[in-house]
Amino acid sequence: MQRLALMLAVALGGCGTADFDEYKGVISRFQTATTQTSAMTVGYFDDLNDFERRLTFAGLRSDSGMQLNIPQQFLRDPFDPRAIELRKQAFQVILIYTDLLAQLAGSDAPERWQASTQNLKDSADGLLSTIDKFAGSDDPKEKSVAKEAAGLLEPLRILLSFAGTELINLKRTKALDRAVKTASPAIEALSAALKRDMGTVFAQRATIVLDPIAMLGVAYSKAQDAGNESQRLRILDDLETALADRQTQLAELRRIETALDTFDRAHGALVAYAESDKSPQSLSELIGEVERYAMVAQSAYDAFVEARKKEEKAES
Amino acid sequence: MPESLVPLNPVTRDEYVAAIQDLQIRSMNPNTPVPQRLALINRAQEMRTQMMEIEAARFNENSSEYQGAIETLNKAIRGLRKDIKEIDDAIRILDSVSIAFAAGDRLLTAAVEHFPIP
Numbered sequence: 001m002q003r004l005a006l007m008l009a010v011a012l013g014g015c016g017t018a019d020f021d022e023y024k025g026v027i028s029r030f031q032t033a034t035t036q037t038s039a040m041t042v043g044y045f046d047d048l049n050d051f052e053r054r055l056t057f058a059g060l061r062s063d064s065g066m067q068l069n070i071p072q073q074f075l076r077d078p079f080d081p082r083a084i085e086l087r088k089q090a091f092q093v094i095l096i097y098t099d100l101l102a103q104l105a106g107s108d109a110p111e112r113w114q115a116s117t118q119n120l121k122d123s124a125d126g127l128l129s130t131i132d133k134f135a136g137s138d139d140p141k142e143k144s145v146a147k148e149a150a151g152l153l154e155p156l157r158i159l160l161s162f163a164g165t166e167l168i169n170l171k172r173t174k175a176l177d178r179a180v181k182t183a184s185p186a187i188e189a190l191s192a193a194l195k196r197d198m199g200t201v202f203a204q205r206a207t208i209v210l211d212p213i214a215m216l217g218v219a220y221s222k223a224q225d226a227g228n229e230s231q232r233l234r235i236l237d238d239l240e241t242a243l244a245d246r247q248t249q250l251a252e253l254r255r256i257e258t259a260l261d262t263f264d265r266a267h268g269a270l271v272a273y274a275e276s277d278k279s280p281q282s283l284s285e286l287i288g289e290v291e292r293y294a295m296v297a298q299s300a301y302d303a304f305v306e307a308r309k310k311e312e313k314a315e316s
Numbered sequence: 317m318p319e320s321l322v323p324l325n326p327v328t329r330d331e332y333v334a335a336i337q338d339l340q341i342r343s344m345n346p347n348t349p350v351p352q353r354l355a356l357i358n359r360a361q362e363m364r365t366q367m368m369e370i371e372a373a374r375f376n377e378n379s380s381e382y383q384g385a386i387e388t389l390n391k392a393i394r395g396l397r398k399d400i401k402e403i404d405d406a407i408r409i410l411d412s413v414s415i416a417f418a419a420g421d422r423l424l425t426a427a428v429e430h431f432p433i434p
Contacts, residue, residue, distance in 0.1 A: 048375075052368065059361075078372035083379045090382050093389045100396040109403050116410035123417035130421050134428065141428050149424070168403065175399035179392050186388035193381055200371045203333050207364045210340040214357050217344040221353075 019283055020169045023273075024105040026290045027176070030266055031102040033290075033297035037259045038091040040304045041194065044201045044256075045087045048079040051204060062215070087197060090190045097183055104172055104179075113168040173278070180274040187267055195260050202253050209246040216242060252307060255300035259293075266293035332367040336360045 056073045060066050127149075135146035216239045223231040269289035276282035326332040342348070343356035 078368065080376040080379075083376045086379050086382045086386075090386055093386050093393070097389055097393055097396070100393060100400070104396060104400050104403075107400070107403070109407065112407050113410070116407050116414065119414040120410050120417070123414045123421070127417050127421040127424070130424055134424070139428070145424055145428055168406075171399075171403060171406075175396070175403075178399070179396045182395060183389050183392035186385040186392070189385040190382065190389070193378065193385070197375060197378075199329060200375055203329050203371060204368065207333055207336045207360075207367065210337060211357065211361065214340045214343045214353075214360075217346075218350055218353050218357070221346055221350060 019278065019280070020173060022283060022287065023173070023176075026270075026287055027098075027101050027105040029294040030270065030290050031098040033259075033266070033294045034098045034263065035095060036297045036301035037256070037263055038095055040256050040259070040301060041198060042088050042091055044198070045084050048084060048201070048204070049077045049081075052078060055208060087194065090194060094187065094190060097179075097187075101176060101179060104175055107172075109172065110168050177274040180270055184267075184271045188264075191260065191264055191267070195257075198257065198260065202257070205249055205253060209249055212242045213239065213246065248307065252300075252304060255296075255303060259297045259300045262289075262293040262296045266290045326363070326367075329367065329371060332363065332370075336363050336367065339363065 053074055060068060131146045131149045134142035137143060137146075216235055220232060220235045220239070223235055266289045269286045273282050273286040326335045337360075339356045339360035343353040343360070345353070348356075
């Protein structure tokens, strides 16, 4: 048991509580940013089919010659709902993973461990006191008991002197490293697939934002040729709105794209740290990447929430 | 984008997007007669419909690559849950040993009082 106690002392040499607190903060910020990125992206996947249906309705309203084909236009889902569900499931699993990382890193285990080891020391001390008292006694029964028990407990006292929070933090760091390394290839694969699929969302929306602007351009020319001044001015107002909408939509999509890119970099830094010697330099690099991701995700999410509020207000 | 760089027969998604946006922008030329501008807008809409059909088919086909990755991530999640439980168990064991030592203290005293030592 004494040899075990010495081994622990050597193993705990490189593990600092202050560094672990920083690591814990980084994981928490990574988790928050990923929750925000997921919230923004999942909504777009959910809307893939409805977006096309809304577009078709708009086309039918503006073009009296457009044919209505209900089964083709409204009763089929070009994007298979099961395929959409799988993308959402990918995000859910990523979020469960980041939540558990944060839970493991941020738990009160060190405080509970410290309280429990203190209790253990106190009860071990109580027992040792009794044995010491018996060892110094004239009673042969008490002396015999003291002799049997003392050999077992003294090494335990040495072991307990090392069982501070460093031990639990070492265990947590190893567990976090293991999880990050196991998950890394899967996260990279899912991230690449989700970014590619967000490209579909971008193409879906980017190819339609110019359509109403082009139609307004034609209507403006007609109004101008006809000398219809009030019509011309109304069209200009609509054009101003359509151009602003286009800017807003494209900006939101670009922010989400940037959030997904910085997620990749932050995750890469997390993996690099897990595989590193945990030096202050490697921790500092990790902090830098995750802070950048957290900032980008927060900014994109704030704009996203603001845009949704405006939409709800406009609809009500 | 200069006309020479816009692909006439788009294949990739980016080529489709570039071609559609090019048609839409050309339809905004005030010097082009209105019927031709409307024809360009219609052509852009048709090309977009083609693109979305291709994209939807690809989106639906590529679902299988998600499944393997989700399963690997689930494995990491199981590992994390196990590690969290082991840390909690370690703390519970400490608590149990504390109780055992306290009981051992009382037992030693009782043993000396009541039982003969061989």
